[in-house]
Amino acid sequence: MPERSRLRAARLPSAVAAVLLLAPLAGCTLDPAEVPDSGATPARTIRATEPTPVATGAVTEGDTVSQLITRCLARYGLNERPPAPDGSLSETEWLAAQEAIADYDRTLTDCSAEALSTDAPAPTIAP
Secondary structure, eight states: OHHHHHHHHHHHHHHHHHHHHHHHHHTTOOOOOOOOGGGSOOOOOOOOSSOOOOOOHHHHHHHHHHHHHHHHHHHTTOOSOOOOOOTTSOHHHHHHHHHHHHHHHHHHHHHHHHHHTSSOOOOOOOO
16 A cells, blocks of 8 residues: 555656646647638739839849949959858868858959949939
8 A cells, every 4th residue: 555655646746747837738729710701801803003113213223233243253253152062072172162152252242342332323212
């Protein structure tokens, strides 16, 4: 009989702990709200009443900045950012690839600053 009471005494704290852990979670599992069929509106197509506006001057000015950056990168012989090195490279090849990426990023930053500092008019946003 004393062994049974020991087993109960050992199970009681674990049962209390389980109840204390699961009780707060019981409120999180509520049933979803029921929405009657009349509450949902059917999908419908909305047609535009006016033609889509043509590209504004701001887009053209952004294109100009982009072209200036591309030309600057081309002066340095750069086109696209080098790919990230994979795990199959040796340590020296990996370091060379990382250095090429860092060089590209520095050059891109310099070219972006140069392109943005040109005398091109600042883009305006229409109200």
